[in-house]
Amino acid sequence: MTRILLRLGRLVSIFCLVFTGQSVLAQTVSNPTPLDFQIETFVLSNGLQVVVMPSNRAPIVTQMLLYRVGSADEESGKSGLAHFLEHLLFKATKNYPVGFYDQQIHRVGGQMNAFTTQDYTVYHQTVASNFLELIMQLEADRMENLIIEEPGFSAEKQVVREEIRQNHIDPPSSQLYSMMQAVLFLHHPYGRPVIGWDHEVNQLTAQDALEFYQRWYAPNNAILMIIGDVKTDQVRLLANKYYGHIPAKSNLEPLNRLSDPPLNMPRRIDFNSDKNQDFRWQRFYKIEFAKKTDSIPAELLAEILGGNSNSRFYKRLVIEDKLASSVSAYLDTSYRDYAVFSIYVTALRRENYDKIEQIINQEIDAIKNTPVTQEEIQRAQTSVDNAIIKSRDDLTNLGEYVLIGLATGWQLNDLQTWSTKMRMIDAKTIQLHAQQFLKLENAVTGTLSPKLTVE
Template sequence: MAVPESDQYPSTSSPADAKTKRAVQQVKKRMNALARRAAGLLLSTVCLPLSALAADPQPTHEFTLDNGLKVVVREDHRAPVVVSQVWYKVGSSYETPGQTGLSHALEHMMFKGSAKVGPGEASLILRDLGAEENAFTSDDYTAYYQVLARDRLGVAFELEADRMASLRLPADEFSREIEVIKEERRLRTDDNPMSKAFERFKAMAFPASGYHTPTIGWMADLERMKVEELRHWYQAWYVPNNATLVVVGDVTPDEVKTLAQRYFGPIPKRDVPPAKIPLELAEPGERLLTLHVQTQLPSVMLGFNVPGLATAEDKRSVQALRLISALLDGGYSARISEQLERGEELVSAASTNYDAYTRGDTLFMLSATPNQQKKKTVAQAEAGLWRLLEELKAKPPTAEELERIRAQVIAGVVYQRDSITSQATAIGSLETVGLSWKLMDTELADLQSVTPEDIQKAARTYFTRERLSVAHVLPEETAHE
C-alpha cells in the first residue's frame, strides 16, 4: 500500500529549510514515477509468476505496554539503520467546525520544546547524530519519524517520549508559529489555483464526514486559534494508549521492547475522547461545482463516494477499485492513455486516484485536462471519462488485460517495500486507521483474488450519478463568456 501525499502536511518546524524540503518532495515524486516505470519494465520483459515477485513476510512482532502504547517491530537486517515512527490517532477528520487546523498546528508545536529540551534542540541533537527527522499530518493521523543508526534508537525514543509526556507549548513560540502556518496555507492553497480548487472540491464531495475539512485548516480558524486550544488538543489525544510506535530496521524485538519500556513505559495512560468513524452518505446525489481560477488550462475532476478497506462490507470490491485505477491510469497502455490521450486526442493529461487505506469512506477520483490544441472542452473530457467507466460497467476486462495490470500493481508494491521507511509508514497508517499491519502480508494474495467479474461489479456498484461530485475548473478569463 502507498500513502497519498496530497492531504499530508509535512512539518515546517524542523531545521531543514523550505528549499531543501521542496527538493526532497520532488525527489520522492521522481522516485515514485521511477518505481511505476520500473515495475512496468520488469513485467513487460520478464515473464515471472506473480508469486515469484513476493518475498516471504519479514519477521514482524507486536506487543503493548501496560500504558496502552502499541509497538510493532519489523526486522530488516540489510543495513545498520532503523526508522522509528510514533503515530497518533488524530488528524483533521477529528476536528469540529470552528476548530480546524488544530492537529497540523500541534504538529508544528511539537518541535518547540518539552521538559528536557528547548525549542528546536531535539532537532539539533538528531542532526548531530546524522539522523533524518520530520512529521506529517493527514485526515486520519499525525506521525513523527526519525531515520538513524541502529545504536542511536534510544535517543529517538527518549526525545519522542519526552514530548509525548511534557510538551511545553510556550505562548511566544505559538504566536510565531501560527504565522508560519498561515503563510504555509497561503503558499500551498490560497495562492495555488489548483490546490484551492481541490480544497473546494473536497469540501463538496464529503457532505457528511470530517474529510471535508482541509488538513491545514480554514484561514478563518487559523486567525482565531489560541494556544490554549492546542493545549487541550494535546492533552486529549497525545497519550500512549492513543499511539502506535513502529520500528523497522536492524533491530530485534527484545531490544526494542527494553528501550520502549524504559522511555515510554512511565507515561501514564488517560482516557481519550470517543472518535467517530467518518462515514459518508452512500448516495448523496450528483453535485456540480464550477470554479474560475487563475490558471491557463481548464480541467475537470470527478469523485465518487466509495468505501475504503476499513468501511467496505465487500472487501474484494476495494481491491477491484485499486485495479480499476491502474487499468485506467497505469501507464502507456492504460485505457486513458491509449483511448483518450493518444487515440481520440481528447485530453492532454488525465489521472485517477483511489486511497483504500482510510479510517472512513473515501473517494475514487478521475481528473483530466482537455486537449487545447484540438480545441476540446471540459464537457467533452468529462464525457470521455464517463465513457471509459460505462465500458467497464458494460463489459469486464479480458483476463489478459487484468493480469497485465495486476502484475504491474503487485510489482509496484514489492518495489516500494524495499525501503524500510515505506514499510514503517505502511504499518503505521494501517494500524492508525483501524486496520492491521498483517494486511501488508496478505495484500498480494488479495489483489490476485480479483476476477474480471469483480471489476465489472465494482464499476456498476460505485460509478453512479448518485455518488458523483464534479468540478469544472476554468481560467478566469472565460468567466463572462
C-alpha cells in the same frame, strides 16, 4: 501513473511480510526466505502498540510514532488544530528547551519531520542505527511533557498561516481540491481541509492546542513503528524504558464523527481563476466499503481504467483522441471512514472538457456493462507482483504503509493476505464494483481553467 503503481505496490507488498501475531510477546521468525520480511509487534502495558521491521541492509533506523488523531477529530470551528499542534510539538517540553529536539537530531546527521492527515498524525526520524535510543527518548518525552507558551505560539501561528497561503490559497489547483472535498463530504469532517480554514486557524489559542494534546496524545492512542537496522529485543527494551512509564488515558472517548447523508445527485464545480493557466478536469467518487478488504477489486479497477499508459482512459484520451496530455485514476484507501476514487486529466484546451467527460463516462459505462478482459486483469496483477518485489527496496515506505493501514482500520493479517485476495479477483467482481461504486450521484466533477478575459 507511477504514483498509482507505487501505491498498489506498497499495499500488496504486505503479502511478503512474515507476521508473528499481535501478542504481548512477539516471537522471532526464524529463517525468513529471501522474499520475506520480518515484522513483529507487541503491546506495552500502557497500551502502546509497537511494530518492528528489522533489516540490516544499511546501518540506518527510522522511528515513526503515529497518533490516532487527525483533523476529522477537531471540534467544529477549530479547523487546523491537529496540524497546528503537530507544529507545536517541535517546541519546548518540561525537560528540554525550544530547539533542543532539532539540534540533537541534527547533530547526529538525522532527518526528521511530521505530517497530519484527517485521521492520524505521524512524527518520524531517520538516523544512523547507533542513535536509536536518542530518538526514542526524545519522541517519548514529547508524548507527555509538551509546553505551549509565548512567544513561540504566536510566531508558529504565523508560520502555519504562511503555509496556508503558500500551499492552499495561492495554488489554484489546491483551491479546487479543497472545494471538491468540501462538496464531496457535505457533513462528514473530511469536508474541511486538514490544514484548516485560515479564519479559524487565526482564532486558535494555546489553550485549544494544549487541551487537544492532553486529550489525544497518549500511549494507548498511538502506534510506534521502528524500521531498519535493529533487533526486536533491543526495541522492546528501549520502548519499555522510554515509553513504558507514560500512563494510559482512560478518557479517550470513541470518535463520534458525523456521517454524510445520501446525496443522490451529481455535483460539479467549474472554477475559472485569474491565477490559473492550465486546463484541468477531475472527478472524485466517494466510496463507503463495508469492510477494508472490499477495496481490493476497486484498486484493480483503478489500475485498469487509469493506472498506466496502457490503461483505458490513457489510450482513449491521450493516445487515440489526443484530447489530453495526461490522465490518471487511483483509489485512495488511506482514509478511515471512506475511500476516494479519483480521476485527474490535464486537457490540451478548455474546449476539450465536454468530450473528455463524455469519454470518461463512456469508458466507465463500458466497464459496468462488459467484464474486463482476462488479459487486462493479468497485466494489472503482474505489475502488482513486480511492485511487491520492488517495494522491498524501500523499507521505510513499506513500513509507513503498514503503519497507516493499521491506523485506518486494517488488520495486519488482512494486509498480509492482500495479494492472495487480489490474485483471486475475477472480471465479474470488478464489474460489480464498477456498478456499485462509480455512480455519478456519489461524485463531484471539477474543472479549473484560466479566467476568460473580455478585452
